[in-house]
Amino acid sequence: MSRSHPDERQRGRIEERSKTLRVVVFAGNDPVTGRRTYLRETIKGTDKAAYKRAEKALTKLLAQVDSQRSAPSTVNLSFALNEWMRTSEIEDSTRHTYQGYIDRSIKPALGEAPVNKISARMLEGFYTELRRCRSRCDGKPFVEKHKKTGDHDCVAEECRPHVCKPMAASTVRQVHAIISGTLDAAERWDWISSNPARVARKPRQKRPEPDPPTPAEAARLSEEAFRMDDDWGTLVWLAMTTGMRRGELVGLRFSRIDLEEEVIDLRRNWVRGKEKGTKTHQNRRIALDSETVTLLREHRDRVAERVRNLGAKFTDDLFVFAGTQHPDHTEPYSPNAITQRYKDMADRLSISTHLHALRHYSATELLTAGIDLPTVSGRLGHGGGGATTLRVYAAWVAASDRKAAEILGSRMPRLRRDDDLP
Structure with missing residues (x-):
């Protein structure tokens, strides 16, 4: 049985138990449940020294309550x-x-x-x-039980x-x-x-290791894509030359392609059957090369003719890429179908790669060619002002820097050395 210490204070008290002292301080009402909450601390012993330690603990807990804006909650x-x-x-x-x-x-x-x-x-x-x-x-x-409930005949596919x-x-x-x-x-x-x-430590973020296809592999992939059909070839080509994300390719509409200005005004992404903003919520304009513009003109004409043959009207609001299930282009290509089709194509060519690697290909080719980091970052739609691009493609940025150094060195006036004297 416990009893309160005679010097009990208004908001806190010291309770004497069999061999310990318990300090109890009222901390206010729980802001969620409304219940009274308390702070407690146990002190070993019941002698005079123990009471002194308990009084210090009482003062500390009272100060802790006073420093809080409201009582801590006990909700889970x-x-x-x-x-x-x-x-x-x-x-x-x-x-x-x-x-x-x-x-x-x-x-x-x-x-x-x-x-x-x-x-x-x-x-x-x-x-x-x-x-x-x-x-x-x-x-x-x-043994992991199968999701079935009740008795069932256990087979290898169910319980293992x-x-x-x-x-x-x-x-x-x-x-x-x-x-x-x-x-x-x-x-x-x-x-x-x-x-x-x-302050909790979490697993370190693994350094990205992009593995883009080589230029030779990219050429084989592009040729095979066009051999399969022109629509598919145009999609793979556009992924290579722009570095667009899968959802951005799928959600692209003709209204966002300006063939006269030779740019794509990228604003939307397609995720889980819905249109939404781009991944980093950035609207960006991607410049197109002349070959890509030509391919997109041909693709637009091809889609327009296909839609008219179906008795529908072609409008710029139609999706640029659509699967066989939606030949009128009113619904976009399924993202998962694109990923699987690309994987099957790469497997047939015995090339170990995946669709997202085309984004890496676009980035690494630009950096290797000496294009500056902000430009590459802008085309990819990376956030962080280029920090993400630098972190992911650090090796290629270093190679680009080396190339820049060699170019600068080659343009410097040649120094005369003693070996050059006649």
Whole structure:
């Protein structure tokens, strides 16, 4: 049975237990639940020295309460995550991705933890577990049950021994971003006094390793694409020469191509069946070379004739590229279909590459040719004023710098040396 110390203060008290003292301070009402909250600290012993330590602890906790703008909240992380997702302005595609990480990884591990109990150490331990196994298993062998419920005949395709699959460092960084964003909001809402994710260590970002096709491989890919059909060849060519992202190619409409000015006014992206702004929310104009302009003129005429043959009217609002399911070009090419078709084509040519590598090809060819970094960054639509371009293509920037040095050296007046004297 505990009793209060005679010197009990109005907002706090020292309770004597069997062999310990407990310091209790009223911290206010929970801003979310409305319940009374308290700060507590246990002191070993009940002698005079213990009481002195308890009084110091009482003073410290009272000062801590006074320094807070409001009482810390005892709501759990699941509630905070839901509130953050509800109030945040996030693109639909990003929201869908975040919700998947929240449901599969974050809530099962930390969802029940009160936000004011989450620490940097707790977060770092969580990230370490994910990097070892995304299922956060205990390391002991077990059989993964199939999603079916109830009794069923177990076959190899349904139930199998668990194999640990580490979560990629980049994915853990996304998980960290979700948690950090949620705890930032909790701090703004006065649910916690500080955000522990701000100091928690997260996996280092792996240095990008772009692997573009060689010029010879690019030539083979382009030739094969045009051999398959002219529309497909034009799409692959445009990806090579402009470095446009897949969603930007898919969402491109004829109204955004100015064949007289020889530019593409890029403003939209196509993601999950919807139009949205570009990835970095930048509108950019991409200059076109004369060969690309010629190909696009021919492609426009080809699409216009195709649409008229279907009894429809050609307008500049139609999509530039469309699959066989939408010959009238009122719907764009499926992004996944483009990726798969390109992969199948590359596999037939025995070239190990993927569609996004054409973006790398465009960037590296420009840098190797000596085009300045801001220009390349602008064509690619990178954010950060060229910092992203430099980070991704550092090796090619160095090669471009070497070429610039050689060019400058060749233009300098030649120095006379003793060996040159007659």
